[in-house]
Amino acid sequence: MGDIIISFANWIWGTPMLILLMGGGLILLFHSGFVPFRKIGHAISLLRGKYDDDLAPGQITSFQALSAAIAATVGLGNISGVAIAINMGGPGAIFWMWMSAFVGMATKYYSCSLAIMYRGTDSAGVVQGGPMYVIEEGMGKRFKFLSIIFSVAGVLGLLAIFQANQLSAVFRAVMLEPVGIESTESVRWIIGITMMVLVAFVILGGIKRIAAVASKLVPFMVALYFITVLIIVGKNFTEIPEMIWLIISDAFTGKAAAGGVVGAVIITGARRAAFSNEAGIGTAPMVHGASKNREPIREGLIAMLGPFIDTIVVCTLTALVIMVTGVWQSTEADGVRLTLNAFESALPGIGKYLLMAAVLIFALSTMFTYSYYGHKCFNYLFGAKRADFYNYFYLITIVAGAVASLEVVVSLVDGMYAVMAIPTMISTIYLAPRVKAAYKDYFHRMEAKQQR
Template identity: 75%
Template sequence: MREIIIDFSNWIWGPPILVLLLGGGTYFFFHSGFIPVLKIGHAIRLLRGKYDNSLAPGQITSVQALSAAIAATVGLGNISGVAIAINMGGPGALFWMWVAAFLGMATKFYTCSLAIMYRGKDSSGEIQGGPMYVIEEGMGKKWKFLAVIFAVAGFIGLLAVFTSNQLTALTQAILIEPETIQEEERNRWIIGIITMLLTAVVILGGLKRIAEVASKMVPFMVGIYFFTVLLIVIKYIGRVPEMLELIVVDAFTGNAVMGGAVGAVIITGARRAAFSNEAGIGTAPMVHGASKTNEPIREGLIAMLGPFIDTIVVCTLTALVILLTGVWENSENDGVRLTLEAFELGIPVYGKYLLMISVLVFALSTIFTYSYYGHKCTNYLFGADKAKYYNYFYLVTIVLGSVASLEVVVSLVDGMYAVMAFPTMISALYLSPKVRAASKDYFARMKNT
């Protein structure tokens, strides 16, 4: 089973998915009239809540939706995923993560606008949003098989196995340091169970509790991580121009990978960017589809800030620490352990503890929000009355993820993300003229207000 999961993930993340995500994002970028660049200021102003409508259909505010989406995306993918990208694709992989992020902003603008434009109702009559409802309501019943494919892949791929795995690995590396393999395995079970219990307190309270917790955690976690990384960057400030040049040059030469395989660097960057900011995967539309708003374009503008914060800001900070400290060249560590080594070198004694605080908050915020995504997929597949049982299944898999191997959990999540991307991107491309028309109408109205 292990080899099947790994082989499937490597197979599906080939040229077709690369063309779909990067090609589709490029299309959205130009088709929108460069909205990710020209309208980012308006998007930021929307966060003030001036246009919020508490009487509009939905369960949470747009800012809470963005916080929940960022809580899910700004997680260990930004700390561990970037390390994996540099390990697999060299410094140049970060450049392609940047490219994928800007294209991802356009993709999220379209997919999250559609999540409001084509909302549906679940079996209990509650208004819901997400790619499965966009497909069914926007494309018609004949396309429902795509919605089912998305929900099935989401049911599996949105488990918190990767996050719990890396949280367990870092906790042991910093706080416990087991002396034997048996002790390490026992600690994994203990840490997994503790994580499960902490998660249960939040997710069993439903979406509103998740959104409330996320809206408080996100500013704190980004702030403390930014401060910690800034200390390391200042220490190595003289090497920053050199590292930025290395990132760009390596992106087009691929010297660090497979004897100069530039295509491999691009695939690695796109794959890790998709894992990190989830643009085109379809997760963010599920939570943004629950926003209290009647303005699809407004929600899309707020949603597109997610990839910018996630990849352009947080992932770049992580990459700079790994590159500036030089650990990527002479370390046998991978994933979160490589980032840990960089923090220990950059800030001796205290660096690992500052990283531990960031990782704990990042990990828990991601785990909390992923439960909502999986719950929503279960709701669509089996009905609202059955969906309540999903959270208990989800809690058990947190423990299982803690004791599984890193390669398996990364491959499992990557593979399911790719499957989810096909229905999400197909529906967004199919319905893109609707977003374009709504966008023109929205900005015309804004000029007159």
């Protein structure tokens, strides 16, 4: 079964998926008139709550929506995902992660604007957002099969198995192995069950509790990780220009990729970026669709900050730590263990504990938000009355993720992400002209208010 999952992920993440995500994102970037770059100042003003409307329909504020979305993206994709990218595609893969993030900003701007523009209601009459509702409400009932494809893939792809696997790995490496406790299967089961209990306490409280916890955890976890990484980068500041040049040059030579194929490096970068910032996958529109916002463009502008924070800032810092310490060339470790080696090499004695603290918060916060995403997909497929059953299925798979192999876990998530991206990108590109019309109307009204 594991071999089938790995083969499927490798097959679907070929050139067509690259064209769909990066090519589609590039089309949206040009179609928007480079809004992600021109309106980033206005997006920051929106994020500060300047235009919040507590009476607007929705369940959470825009800041909470972005916090929850970042809780899902700024996580282990930045810590172990970057390590996997460098291990598979060399430093050049990071460059293509950057490119994916820039076009991903446009994709998120459009997809999250549409999440407000075309909200639907579930079987309980609660206002909901996300690609499945965008497709049904914006494209029409005849395209509902795309909503079903997205939701089925979401139920399977938005499990917290990767986070459980990597959190279990770093806990064993830092806390158990140094004192002689072997990583037996029973130890992994105990770690998995403990994680399941911690996650259950939050996710069974619904989106409001998830958003409240995420809005407190995200700023703290980002600050902790940033400070640690900046200390390491600062200690090796003279090597940074060389590492940046290596990322750029390797992106076009592909020397570090297997067989020296540039295309393999591009696919690796795009694949890891999709897992890291989720632009084009359709997850962020689900949480942004629950925001208390009457203005679709405002929500889209706030959402587009996600890929920038996630990939351009956080992933780059992680990559620099791995590269300046040289562990990517001197060890065969992969995933979070490679990043762990880098932290311990740069900050002996304390580095591994700082990373473990960051991984703990990153992993748990991501698990909280992923449960909401999967819950919404299950709700769409089977109705609100049955949706809570998903939470129990989700919790059980956390234990399974803790004991499974990393390659199978990554491949299952990657494969389902690719399937989710197909209906998300089709609907986003199809409905893009309506977002552009809403953009013109929104800023026309904003300018008129300023002139009064």
